[in-house]
Amino acid sequence: GAVVSQHPSRVICKSGTSVKIECRSLDFQATTMFWYRQFPKQSLMLMATSNEGSKATYEQGVEKDKFLINHASLTLSTLTVTSAHPEDSSFYICSARMRGDNYGYTFGSGTRLTVV
Amino acid sequence: AQTVTQSQPEMSVQEAETVTLSCTYDTSESDYYLFWYKQPPSRQMILVIRQEAYKQQNATENRFSVNFQKAAKSFSLKISDSQLGDAAMYFCAYRRLYNFNKFYFGSGTKLNVKP
Numbered sequence: 001g002a003v004v005s006q007h008p009s010r011v012i013c014k015s016g017t018s019v020k021i022e023c024r025s026l027d028f029q030a031t032t033m034f035w036y037r038q039f040p041k042q043s044l045m046l047m048a049t050s051n052e053g054s055k056a057t058y059e060q061g062v063e064k065d066k067f068l069i070n071h072a073s074l075t076l077s078t079l080t081v082t083s084a085h086p087e088d089s090s091f092y093i094c095s096a097r098m099r100g101d102n103y104g105y106t107f108g109s110g111t112r113l114t115v116v
Numbered sequence: 117a118q119t120v121t122q123s124q125p126e127m128s129v130q131e132a133e134t135v136t137l138s139c140t141y142d143t144s145e146s147d148y149y150l151f152w153y154k155q156p157p158s159r160q161m162i163l164v165i166r167q168e169a170y171k172q173q174n175a176t177e178n179r180f181s182v183n184f185q186k187a188a189k190s191f192s193l194k195i196s197d198s199q200l201g202d203a204a205m206y207f208c209a210y211r212r213l214y215n216f217n218k219f220y221f222g223s224g225t226k227l228n229v230k231p
Contacts, residue, residue: 044221049218093161095161105219108160
């Protein structure tokens with residue numbers, strides 16, 4: 001079945017630094033990838049949608065200059081948290097939609113970001 | 117805007133018993149998709165079951181089935197013969213038919229399975 005790999009699974013960074021999270025579709029072409037944020041014991045909140053080769057579409061309230069999303073190829077999207085602060089600490093999950101698939105969105109295993 | 121409500125923050129079931137998780141949603145659209153996702157402690161989101169709103173027949177996947185009541189905007193998940201591996205957070209989700217982008221997730225129900 002379709003697999004989405006997300007890396008790293010855990011990362012700790014210092015306040016003020018930037019951190020990049022990768023989301024790869026391993027065995028399919030992902031025309032669209034999505035980035036979610038999940039706070040403890042809460043639901044997933046969509047941050048942005050990225051289509052290959054075009055700029056990401058951000059949800060209202062999400063700072064596009066802080067959360068940089070790049071969808072450089074049909075198998076890779078990256079989320080860079082710039083100038084990270086402790087309040088950016090969260091669980092980030094990506095998902096990918098397979099080309100031609102109207103139903104299936106495969107999720108990555110998530111990244112636990114801790115900013116100290 | 118679409119909203120998804122899961123009114124049970126946490127539930128418990130005895131192993132081998134049956135449990136039903138509730139979900140209601142609000143929409144003005146007539147065609148859409150509904151999903152149940154499972155998130156075990158590993159945090160990996162796993163699709164459990166999906167339902168197309170235009171289908172009257174309730175979806176089933178092995179021990180998992182749904183009770184889809186379109187008029188009532190209700191979409192409950194029944195887990196039969198509960199197993200320890202079913203313990204997880206369960207999220208109900210809505211997606212528009214023609215907008216492939218956005219899932220609307222409920223707040224989740226934590227399911228505990230007692231041996």
